[in-house]
Amino acid sequence: xxxxxxxxxxxxxxxxxxxxxxxxxxxxxxxxxxxxxxxxxxxxxxxxxxxxxxxxxxxxxxxxxxxxxxxxxxxxxxxxxxxxxxxxxxxxxxxxxxxxxxxxxxxxxxxxxxxxxxxxxxxxxxxxxxxxxxxxxxxxxxxxxxxxxxxxxxxxxxxxxxxxxxxxxxxxxxxxxxxxxxxxxxxxxxxxxxxxxxxxxxxxxxxxxxxxxxxxxxxxxxxxxxxxxxxxxxxxxxxxxxxxxxxxxxxxxxxxxxxxxxxxxxxxxxxxxxxxxxxxxxxxxxxxxx
Numbered sequence: 001x002x003x004x005x006x007x008x009x010x011x012x013x014x015x016x017x018x019x020x021x022x023x024x025x026x027x028x029x030x031x032x033x034x035x036x037x038x039x040x041x042x043x044x045x046x047x048x049x050x051x052x053x054x055x056x057x058x059x060x061x062x063x064x065x066x067x068x069x070x071x072x073x074x075x076x077x078x079x080x081x082x083x084x085x086x087x088x089x090x091x092x093x094x095x096x097x098x099x100x101x102x103x104x105x106x107x108x109x110x111x112x113x114x115x116x117x118x119x120x121x122x123x124x125x126x127x128x129x130x131x132x133x134x135x136x137x138x139x140x141x142x143x144x145x146x147x148x149x150x151x152x153x154x155x156x157x158x159x160x161x162x163x164x165x166x167x168x169x170x171x172x173x174x175x176x177x178x179x180x181x182x183x184x185x186x187x188x189x190x191x192x193x194x195x196x197x198x199x200x201x202x203x204x205x206x207x208x209x210x211x212x213x214x215x216x217x218x219x220x221x222x223x224x225x226x227x228x229x230x231x232x233x234x235x236x237x238x239x240x241x242x243x244x245x246x247x248x249x250x251x252x253x254x255x256x257x258x259x260x261x262x263x264x265x266x267x268x269x270x271x272x273x274x275x276x277x278x279x280x281x282x283x284x285x286x287x288x289x290x
Contacts, residue, residue: 012041015282020045022278026271028264029251033171034279035179038242038286047172050150051249054224055097055122056231057153057167059177062119062195063186064134064142065111070187074133076112076194086125089159096157098123112194119198119222124157131156146180148173171247174233178245182235196220199235207232208246210273217280227261228252230268236280244283248272 015034023030023045033047068074084105087094094101100123109117109126111133117123118130131139136154143151151169155162184192199220207230209219221234231249238244250268255261 011039011282011286012043015279015286016043016045018278018282019043019275022275023271025274026250026267028253028268028271030271030275031171031247031249031251032275033175033245033247035175035245036242036283036286037179037182037244038283042172044172047175047247048150048170050168050170051251052226052229053151053153053167053169053174053249054226054229054231055124055127055157056174056222056224056233056247056249057151057169058118058122058127058224059174059181059222059233060139060142060151060153060169061127061130061134062115062198063146063177063181064139065115065130066191066195067142067186068134068138069111070191074111076110076115078111079108080111080114080129080133082107082109082125086129089128089156090161092158092160094124094128094158096124097121098125100125100129115194116198119195120201121203122223128156142186145186146173146176148176171249174247174249175245178233178235178247182243182245196235204232207269207272208234208236208248208276210269211277212236212273212280215280224249225265228254230265230272232272232276234276236276236283238280238284241284241286244279246276246279248275 031046031049034043082105087101114126117126139153151173153167155164155167202221204223208221216239218237219234224231233247236244252264
């Protein structure tokens, strides 16, 4: 082992140790995966644990849709007419985030507008439409293309009666989606730039981006939330070094009370923010190999 390799190993161990220390301050179960594009180093904590990804799975839908646009199967300008049926998954009315659930049937949207709603506004109806337009088989084919053996994403949001297995992924595999996007593995720079523009304008920057507002770091992220899961995944762009990819998922204990769950989710968001701040602070100290 040469001096550069030894130094890189030392830095990796230090970042992992500091992240573990920060995670241990929390009472929650935390899954974390960090990839540094400058060094090619992966840092993981419970990152191979399969977990329900909530809206984080929408990144897989985004990658699939843009891949199909690149190949002419879909077009960003294709129009779609919203129906009342779109507001349901099976017999369950789609709830949660988004505006389409309360929009008038008959409204027209382009594929690009649906992607924007799905990512920037985390619209669940838009996600289900994109899943339908792209096709569940194409979504799983994308997961296979990326080597994601623990990821499933074929079940619609709020489809409580589906015979399909629940969606699933891991912090590692969600981070691998971000790495594939940044590395341009799937499609052209034009499609990549569109994806990053959508991630850059997401409404919720209060998790990974919570303590980074004055850091000069651009947070291109997607959050995911259900009653017992609070998550965020992001590409982090520094002004003075190559980027990093980070996924953090926090599992909350069960609670019968809505107010208690609300406070738990806030505490989880702060925990994610502190972990992200620790990672960014240490990455900035890491010299970039020449």
